[in-house]
Amino acid sequence: MTVFAASLLSPDLGLIVWIGLTFLILLILLRKFAWGPITSALSQREETIAESIAQAEKALSEAKQLQADNSKARREAEAQAQSVLREAREEAERLRSEEVDKTRDQIQQMQEAAQAEIAREKQSALDSLRTEVADLAVQAAEKILRENLDADRQKKIVSDFLSDLSNN
Numbered sequence: 755m756t757v758f759a760a761s762l763l764s765p766d767l768g769l770i771v772w773i774g775l776t777f778l779i780l781l782i783l784l785r786k787f788a789w790g791p792i793t794s795a796l797s798q799r800e801e802t803i804a805e806s807i808a809q810a811e812k813a814l815s816e817a818k819q820l821q822a823d824n825s826k827a828r829r830e831a832e833a834q835a836q837s838v839l840r841e842a843r844e845e846a847e848r849l850r851s852e853e854v855d856k857t858r859d860q861i862q863q864m865q866e867a868a869q870a871e872i873a874r875e876k877q878s879a880l881d882s883l884r885t886e887v888a889d890l891a892v893q894a895a896e897k898i899l900r901e902n903l904d905a906d907r908q909k910k911i912v913s914d915f916l917s918d919l920s921n922n
Contacts, residue, residue, distance in 0.1 A: 894915050
């Protein structure tokens with residue numbers, strides 16, 4: 755066994771050439787069939803990843819721009835809504851003031867009409883009362899003149915007349 759072990763450790767020029775040639779062929783085959791496809795696949799993968807990163811950055815920048823546009827549009831919409839609300843409040847206040855003024859005018863007109871009606875009714879009642887009093891005085895004078903009576907009898911007639919007045 756020592757002879758066999760010694761032969762393995764001793765360099766043999768033919769074996770070195772064949773091992774070198776086999777290694778060179780292996781390297782050529784690996785380059786053609788393994789390293790070429792592996793490096794091209796890695797290169798393609800690297801390009802795909804770079805494109806994906808570029809697309810992601812582009813999408814991120816578009817999203818940021820959309821977010822900024824949306825934020826601006828939201829602020830503008832809020833400002834417009836505030837303006838519309840302010841205008842609506844002002845219009846409502848103006849309409850309310852107009853209605854209050856109209857109502858005050860109507861109340862004033864109704865009060866004036868009521869006062870005029872009261873004055874007319876009062877004057878009518880006074881005229882009616884004057885007419886009634888005048889008629890009563892005429893009737894009393896007629897009774898007194900018809901009867902030419904003594905003082906006691908006239909007092910009794912006036913007394914009866916006044917009691918008749920209180921009944922009427």
